[in-house]
Amino acid sequence: MNKLKQLHFIVNPISGKGKSLVTEKLLHTHFPTSEYTIDIQFTKFKKHAIELVHEAIQANTDLIVACGGDGTINEVASQLVNSKIPLGIIPQGSGNGLSSNLKIPRNLDQALQVIKNFKVDAIDVGKINDHFFFSNTGIGFDASLIKHYELSQKRTLKGYIQAGLTAFFEKKKSEALLVKKDENQFSILPFLIFVSNSNEMGYRMSITPKASLQDGLLDVVMIPQTNPINKVIWSTSLLLKKSHWFQKIQTFQTNKIQLEGEEITEFEVQIDGEFKTLLTKEITIQVLPKSLKILMP
Numbered sequence: 001m002n003k004l005k006q007l008h009f010i011v012n013p014i015s016g017k018g019k020s021l022v023t024e025k026l027l028h029t030h031f032p033t034s035e036y037t038i039d040i041q042f043t044k045f046k047k048h049a050i051e052l053v054h055e056a057i058q059a060n061t062d063l064i065v066a067c068g069g070d071g072t073i074n075e076v077a078s079q080l081v082n083s084k085i086p087l088g089i090i091p092q093g094s095g096n097g098l099s100s101n102l103k104i105p106r107n108l109d110q111a112l113q114v115i116k117n118f119k120v121d122a123i124d125v126g127k128i129n130d131h132f133f134f135s136n137t138g139i140g141f142d143a144s145l146i147k148h149y150e151l152s153q154k155r156t157l158k159g160y161i162q163a164g165l166t167a168f169f170e171k172k173k174s175e176a177l178l179v180k181k182d183e184n185q186f187s188i189l190p191f192l193i194f195v196s197n198s199n200e201m202g203y204r205m206s207i208t209p210k211a212s213l214q215d216g217l218l219d220v221v222m223i224p225q226t227n228p229i230n231k232v233i234w235s236t237s238l239l240l241k242k243s244h245w246f247q248k249i250q251t252f253q254t255n256k257i258q259l260e261g262e263e264i265t266e267f268e269v270q271i272d273g274e275f276k277t278l279l280t281k282e283i284t285i286q287v288l289p290k291s292l293k294i295l296m297p
């Protein structure tokens, strides 16, 4: 007789609109007890998903399904890098950047069908110092945007735009960074350094449309500090995919970059849409090719 498949669902009840539709009853209608054993756990606080993944691994799970947005996916997936246990995703976040890139349907029944089909593939994983990222990471404007987004507690596109405006007009001293890439190095006073594994930031917006989750490369966008008018024009050109019109906007692909500041002892960064302060003088951002097993449509 075939072994029952053990599926562990980790649900963030506050993701997106804060009303998760994933319930034990619903899961049992999709996954009959004759073929599957199902465990469903709801996260009670930030980083709780990490503990829940370890419990699922102890229980010999065949699959861990993250039900939430990029933040929840990051917490779950970070524990599965280089593991043979695949990650499943039920998109329930606000932005849903990674799941959009993976073309996982937002419709719950269709997303559950992807889980049922159990088609396993592997994607690249980004790493910034000791932290993994699956969508993107950034320094400067986007880190400030996420900081204000988290403070506002409005997990909507409107909240995101408001946080963007606050970050944009914030008076903040930026320090010059030395960027090391391959054999080259150059200095930049950054307005934005954005490094993406995926081709979508969430809310269907992209400033790295050529990024692929399976090319073994990270897509980098760098904008230097400039006056507010240029900031508006350059940022808009990025969203409209016309950044090549402006020489000062650098876009390139790489498997590793290092950032170093002379005076800096801490970096404010966003990692998959979560704000973090890294106490360090140097940052290394690199890609770990095909290091996460994941269910694809």
Ligand SMILES: Nc1ncnc2c1ncn2[C@@H]1O[C@H](COP(=O)(O)OP(=O)(O)OP(=O)(O)O)[C@@H](O)[C@H]1O
Binding pocket: 012, 013, 014, 015, 016, 017, 043, 044, 045, 046, 047, 048, 068, 069, 070, 071, 072, 073, 075, 092, 093, 094, 095, 096, 097, 155, 202, 272, 273, 274
């Ligand atoms: N019960 C809880 N109470 C408060 N925060 C929680 C709880 N459970 C999980 N979290 C935290 O909620 C944060 C946001 O989750 P998530 O990213 O999944 O949703 P989202 O922000 O709506 O989606 P996206 O990142 O796609 O925009 C994560 O940092 C996670 O750790």
